Amino acid sequence: MMRFDIVGGGAIGLLYGARLALAGHLVTIWTRTAEQAERLMDDGIELVSQGMIQVADVNAFPLHDCSRAAVQSVEGETKTNHAILIAVKQTQLTVDLLEQIGKLAGPDTLVIGLQNGVGHVDKLLQAVPNANVLTAVTTEGALRHGPRTVEHTGDGIIAFGDPVGEMGRKSASNDEQMERMKQSEQEIRHKMLLNTFSSAGITSELSKEMNNRIYQKLLVNAVINPLTALFDVRNGELPQHPRRASLMRSLFEETVRVLAAAGMTGDEDRWQQVLQVCERTAGNISSMLADVRAGRQTEIEWINGSVCRLAAQYGLEAPVNASVVQLVQAMK
Structure with missing residues (x-):
C-alpha cells in the first residue's frame, strides 16, 4: 500500500x-x-x-x-x-x-x-x-x-x-x-x-526520454490550447474551419522547428497526432478556454511563452507563438 x-x-x-x-x-x-x-x-x-x-x-x-x-x-x-x-x-x-x-x-x-x-x-x-x-x-x-x-x-x-x-x-x-x-x-x-x-x-x-515526451505534449498544447481559447471553440471544432486549420498549421510548423532545435526527436507524423488529439477530445473544452471563460489566469506564458523562450535560447524567432501569447493575454 x-x-x-x-x-x-x-x-x-x-x-x-x-x-x-x-x-x-x-x-x-x-x-x-x-x-x-x-x-x-x-x-x-x-x-x-x-x-x-x-x-x-x-x-x-x-x-x-x-x-x-x-x-x-x-x-x-x-x-x-x-x-x-x-x-x-x-x-x-x-x-x-x-x-x-x-x-x-x-x-x-x-x-x-x-x-x-x-x-x-x-x-x-x-x-x-x-x-x-x-x-x-x-x-x-x-x-x-x-x-x-x-x-x-x-x-x-x-x-x-x-x-x-x-x-x-x-x-x-x-x-x-x-x-x-x-x-x-x-x-x-x-x-x-x-x-x-x-x-x-x-x-x-x-520512461528514460521524459524531455522528449514533455516537448511532444508542449507541441500539442501550444497548437490547440491558445487557438481554442481565441476562437472560443471545443477541441474538435478547431480544425473544421479552413482558416483556423491554416493558422493551426502555421503555429504547428513554427513550434516544431523550435522544439526540434531544443532536442525533440522522433519520426512520427506530428501534424496527424495533433489532429488526432482534436478528434479524440472533440467534445472537450481546453483548460485554457475554460480559464478564459472563468476569468482566470491562463497558462499561455508557460505554454507558448515557453516556446518563445526556447526559440530565443537557440537563436530562432517564433512570431506566431509570440502573437498568440499577446492575444490571449489581452483577453483578460
Whole structure:
C-alpha cells in the first residue's frame, strides 16, 4: 500500500485521487479552498466513468493547513511508500506553494510534477532537494463537475521518469558506490509506483526520454490550447474551419522547428497526432478556454511563452507563438 498526497483538487488531481483510493491506497487531497476540502472529507470523490458512479473516501485539507504535523497524522505512513502528485497548473506553482510542498516531502518521498510546459522541474528540484523528483506527462481525459465530482472522459497513460538534460539535473554523489546504491533503491521504488498505478487500473510507463515526451505534449498544447481559447471553440471544432486549420498549421510548423532545435526527436507524423488529439477530445473544452471563460489566469506564458523562450535560447524567432501569447493575454 502506498500513501499519496495529491496537491490540487482539479480534474486530474481528483481523477487520480479517486482511482488510487478505490484501489485501497491512502489518499490525501490538498485543495485551494477550505470549502472543497470539507466537501471531499465529508462526502468523498464522486468518480463518473463509463456510465458508472463510484465514491472514493479520501482525506482532504486546504493547502494553507499544510504542515508536517498534518502529514504525520495520516494513519499508515511509512518513509518509503510516500508519493506526492503535484496536479496544479504552472500558474499555481508559486513560491508559497513550493514551500508547502517542501513541508510535505521527506528525504524518501517521490515528488511527481504533472505541469504543462517547461521550467517546473527546476523549481521542484530546488524546493525539495532531498526528495526523489520525477517529471510526468499524462494523456488522461478528465472534467471536474463541482468540488467533488470528476468525470473520466478519456483513457490515457501517465509516463514518468527522472528529469535530465536542460530541464533539470540531479546532483550526483561524490561517492560512486553510495550513488549506485541510491539509484538501485530508486529503481525499486519506481517499479513499486508502476505496480501501484496498475493496481488502480491506471496505465503507466517508466520512461528514460521524459524531455522528449514533455516537448511532444508542449507541441500539442501550444497548437490547440491558445487557438481554442481565441476562437472560443471545443477541441474538435478547431480544425473544421479552413482558416483556423491554416493558422493551426502555421503555429504547428513554427513550434516544431523550435522544439526540434531544443532536442525533440522522433519520426512520427506530428501534424496527424495533433489532429488526432482534436478528434479524440472533440467534445472537450481546453483548460485554457475554460480559464478564459472563468476569468482566470491562463497558462499561455508557460505554454507558448515557453516556446518563445526556447526559440530565443537557440537563436530562432517564433512570431506566431509570440502573437498568440499577446492575444490571449489581452483577453483578460
